[in-house]
Every structure is written in structure tokens, then in C-alpha cells.
Amino acid sequence: MSKVVMSRPMDHQALAEPSAHHHGRRAFGAKWLMSVGVVVASASIMGCQDGPLYAIKAANPYYSMNEWKKDEAIGVTDHQRMQQLSDLAETIAALPPNRQQFWTGQLKQMIENDQSPEMRRLAVRAAGALKDASSLALIETGLDDESMKVRMEACESLGRRPGDDAARLLAATLGSETSQDVKHTAIEALANHKSPIALDSLRVALSDRNPATRDLAVASLRGVTGKNYGSNPDVWIAALDGKPTSEPETRIADRIRGLF
Incomplete structure (x- = not known):
């Protein structure tokens, strides 16, 4: 899947809301911006997900891409959400303070409520790019996550963060x-x-x-x-x-x- 290259730090103003016909397991998901206004939506869970088929999808690009294309025809997929959140983790530190504050709230919701361990891991990674006290609390929440990979990401984020509190x-x-x-x-x-x-x-x-x-x-x-x-x-x-x-x-x- 091609990745959009941006000339300025990316602030995801929207993550398309899933179609009403998009069936399957649902997660609390994140709250995202839609255009200029804020729209709160629960994200549908389909596509790449931790579970019995996770390794098969990861190991077989044809299978995974084929499934994602089918899901994208219906609505937003986990793959799209993960890609956008991964991009946010790379750019969030360069956003204006008010946008960082906004995203701190969204990341908190994801870390505490999203059913996808990979989404929670990426949310912890994004929080680790911020240096305020509230983002440290989000990383600390990741240390208590049931998923081992989320806890590992929290440790890596603390390793990149200076100060005795992280130590x-x-x-x-x-x-x-x-x-x-x-x-x-x-x-x-x-x-x-x-x-x-x-x-x-x-x-x-x-x-x-x-x-x-x-x-x-x-x-x-x-x-x-x-x-x-x-x-x-x-x-x-x-x-x-x-x-x-x-x-x-x-x-x-x-x-x-x-x-x-």
C-alpha cells in the first residue's frame, strides 16, 4: 500500500468513519476529527487483527492485501487506522501545542479502550514522542497493558525519554x-x-x-x-x-x- 508523503508535519484531521454495512468485531477505537469539526465514532474492527489468523495475514501479503482491499470497499480498515496512527507517531512532536494537547486525549482513549493490541502499541509510541507530564502517564498506562508488545513499546519509549521519572x-x-x-x-x-x-x-x-x-x-x-x-x-x-x-x-x- 503506497504511503502519502507530506511536506509538513501531518495532523490527522480525520479517519474515515466505517460504513453502516461494515460488519464484524467492533472496538471502542479512537475519536478522530472530520474536516474542521470533531466527529466521535466507534471504529469497526476488520482486517489485520491479533488472533488466530494474525500470523497468516502477516506472512501472506497476497492474503492480507486482498482482505484489506475488500474491507476498504466497505469502510475504514484496521490497516488504514494503523498506518495513519504510525504516521502520527512520526510527526506529532512537530505539531503545535494545541494539536498535541488534542491528540493526547485521543491517545489516552486508544490506550485505555482500543481492542487492537497493535493500535494500543502505536498509541503508546505516539505518546512517547511527546515530553509533557500527561504523555508520561500514558506510557505508564502502557506498562500495565495485557499485551506484551504494548508493554515492550512502553519500555522503549521510556528509554528515549530523559529524566528520573522515566528511569x-x-x-x-x-x-x-x-x-x-x-x-x-x-x-x-x-x-x-x-x-x-x-x-x-x-x-x-x-x-x-x-x-x-x-x-x-x-x-x-x-x-x-x-x-x-x-x-x-x-x-x-x-x-x-x-x-x-x-x-x-x-x-x-x-x-x-x-x-x-
Whole structure:
């Protein structure tokens, strides 16, 4: 499906309301603008959707495109909604403050009510592009989502967001999350937070029973500290605790300079 290239930041003024004949599973969906006025509509759910046929549609372009074309003849499809929301996530930070405020309300509705995990994930991604306090609350809501991929997106958004509040949410996620994939995403995101909060959280992760978790914690600690004590978690623990180590401290910048 071709993507429209715009010469200015895109503000979706409307997402076409589904036809009355569009049957199928319905979601609360998002509230969208129609022309200049605001029209509130519930979005119909057809087309690409998480569920038993999701993998088949994703793996078979002919099947998915054929289904989308049929749905588009009736009304708006999930594919169209996802594409427009994905575009919004890329441009929302450049919108005027009043438009950002408007979209914060719409994203809140999607994150809390949309039945599609992919739409909720994209809404969290769009919220992550904003830097105000209300958008941080939306990302935090994503951390409690039932979908693992929404929670992972929330962690990635927090990794791109500066400040101790974002680091605290990642640290809390690392301590409470049951999904290894989400925990690992939180660990990788903490690498961008050069703060005592990130340092303490990653220090705890060094003692995790999962070798992959410990390895990721070591990699993130290199980013947080700018130092390298090798790959042994015990050596890192000793170094962070101020104890002598068997590995000499190497600064990452020094290693990079040594390559040239």
C-alpha cells in the first residue's frame, strides 16, 4: 500500500468513519476529527487483527492485501487506522501545542479502550514522542497493558525519554515484570539513563538467574557508566560495590580511540 508523503508535519484531521454495512468485531477505537469539526465514532474492527489468523495475514501479503482491499470497499480498515496512527507517531512532536494537547486525549482513549493490541502499541509510541507530564502517564498506562508488545513499546519509549521519572518506571518494571522479553527491553532502555536509579536497578539484574538477563545488564551498564569490566557479572558487582576486581577498568571511549 503506497504511503502519502507530506511536506509538513501531518495532523490527522480525520479517519474515515466505517460504513453502516461494515460488519464484524467492533472496538471502542479512537475519536478522530472530520474536516474542521470533531466527529466521535466507534471504529469497526476488520482486517489485520491479533488472533488466530494474525500470523497468516502477516506472512501472506497476497492474503492480507486482498482482505484489506475488500474491507476498504466497505469502510475504514484496521490497516488504514494503523498506518495513519504510525504516521502520527512520526510527526506529532512537530505539531503545535494545541494539536498535541488534542491528540493526547485521543491517545489516552486508544490506550485505555482500543481492542487492537497493535493500535494500543502505536498509541503508546505516539505518546512517547511527546515530553509533557500527561504523555508520561500514558506510557505508564502502557506498562500495565495485557499485551506484551504494548508493554515492550512502553519500555522503549521510556528509554528515549530523559529524566528520573522515566528511569524509575523502567526500574519498577524490571522489578515486577514477569515476561522475560519485557524485562529485557526495560534493561536495554535503562542503558540510556545515566543515573543512580538506572545503576542500582541494573546492579540487581546482575544477580538474575537468567544468563541472558545478566548479559544484557552488563551491556547496559557499559552504556550507563562508560566503563567496561569485561563480561563477568561478579566482576561488575565488585566494581560497583567499590571492591577490587580481577579485571582492569577500561573506559569505553579509550577502547574506541584504540581502534584508530
